[in-house]
Amino acid sequence: MQKVSDWTIHRLSSYHRLLSEFANEGKEYISSHELAQRAGATPAQVRRDLSCFGTFGTKGKGYLVADLISKITSILGIDRDWRVALVGAGRLGSALFSYKEFRKRNFHIVAVFDSDRHKVGKHWADVQIDHPDDMKSIVRQRKVDIGVIAVPADTAQSVANAMVDAGIKAILNFAHRKLFVPDGVTLRNVNMAMELETLSYVMTKNRTRR
Amino acid sequence: MQKVSDWTIHRLSSYHRLLSEFANEGKEYISSHELAQRAGATPAQVRRDLSCFGTFGTKGKGYLVADLISKITSILGIDRDWRVALVGAGRLGSALFSYKEFRKRNFHIVAVFDSDRHKVGKHWADVQIDHPDDMKSIVRQRKVDIGVIAVPADTAQSVANAMVDAGIKAILNFAHRKLFVPDGVTLRNVNMAMELETLSYVMTKNRTRR
Missing domain, CATH: 1.10.10.10 (Winged helix-like DNA-binding domain superfamily/Winged helix DNA-binding domain)
Incomplete structure (x- = not known):
């Protein structure tokens, strides 16, 4: 291929x-x-x-x-369920957790981690927020396939390391920091500003044209 | 061109x-x-x-x-500032508001709207949350260029209509609903599940290969 x-x-x-x-x-x-x-x-x-x-x-x-x-x-592999662990139970994490399109496309958030002791133990729907220290065993127990990083930029690399250490082979990163992962682990970075740039492009072009 | x-x-x-x-x-x-x-x-x-x-x-x-x-x-038009109005002060709206990459790329959220009377009047940083009824005058006053829709799917079209009515020419839609806008208005839809599908594709391909 x-x-x-x-x-x-x-x-x-x-x-x-x-x-x-x-x-x-x-x-x-x-x-x-x-x-x-x-x-x-x-x-x-x-x-x-x-x-x-x-x-x-x-x-x-x-x-x-x-x-x-x-x-x-x-081809996309969405004819089966994918089990996702989300790290970061802040604003973005919360928005992602309640993002219905994930579940519709067979991506299920089965674990949530946050290092904030005030958040650990709380529940989002039926998922308990756990401490990243427990990532390894929980990832194994819940058969997590994909990790999603929704933490501030300065802790993103250590979260990625912990995910790799826990055996996660695919990571989606929302933090604005270049991350390094070993061979055999797939990393994708999300940038939401990209969509706004399509709009500014169109408007700039239209303005120039007038 | x-x-x-x-x-x-x-x-x-x-x-x-x-x-x-x-x-x-x-x-x-x-x-x-x-x-x-x-x-x-x-x-x-x-x-x-x-x-x-x-x-x-x-x-x-x-x-x-x-x-x-x-x-x-x-080319992208990011050598100038763009003024953005965000509609929807929920989880996603809040994550977008604090998304630093927007400001870094010269997109500034200068207005936030929500129809929830409990939210109206509150402040996010230096931006007051206003009711969508006031959209027209606020959009004009604050010279808004771009509207971002972060409301549930069932109200997204009415928000888009209000934005168009207020003179907004470019809309970024996070709601999962096909929206209709008149000619001359640019609409882009954001789908965060797309990135997860790149991961499921890679993992499916790797599994097939083994």
Whole structure:
């Protein structure tokens, strides 16, 4: 299989959502053109992204919506449950915990950690907040797959180390600090300012054009 | 100027961050290869993205880091301040308000709205929480450029309508609801589950490979 960029995976993720919309609208087939238009990409880009994973679509008819949904589901690995540990029970952690889209996409937060002794022992829904000192045993017991870092930048690296030490192989980092993880551990950084920059780009462009 | 996809803009945004890292590391020049490697893209992709905006780089030497930073800054429109109104003073709103990266990238939250009468009148740092009924005059007074929606899905469309009515031309939506805005208004939807799907993709791929 050829090397697939994160950008392709992001787009697949976005195609998946849009295809569900098309399915809800009762569409059976869809062209790369229609999908591209809704995704803010080009038809060539859509075809190139999908071609990384095999041959899809029927000449002249386009893609069978249900079929493409199920194939992307399986490519993204969201046809199974993923068990997530969240570290940081602050504002961001709390927002992430109640973010319904995670659960809808089969990501379940099964453990929450915070080093603040006032928070440890409290419950968020049915999950108890634990101290990071207990991470290793809890991660093992609850079969955690993914760690989410929602702590301030200055403690993010030590949290990442603890996650790696606990056997977590995939980490999503919301802190603004470059983190180092050993080979074999996958790290992704989230930057919410990126979306605002798409907006400032569009507005700057429109202003220049006038 | 050719049509530029949102994905290209996202990558520019990411190149911008990485270039700042390279600058901090004392690098003066950088190749498309080095930039691509850190960005999780291909060198061809990097060159294609930049070529949308003119000619960059010197043959055999690569890109001058400082120069490329300043050009991308200007393309993204982040060489000026942007004034943001946040609607929804709940968990997510609170996390966004304290998200330092926004301010660092010149996005300033200058107004916060919530329809909960218990929240109206309270202050977050130096910003008072106001009722959405006052959106029109406040948006005008504070010269708001961008609206951020951080309310539950079922009220998101009415918030978007109020923003449009108040003259906001760019909206960032965190609610999971397809929103409709008139022509001339730019809408972007944020999906944080997308990043988790990059992780599940990698882990699924690794598992299949073993």
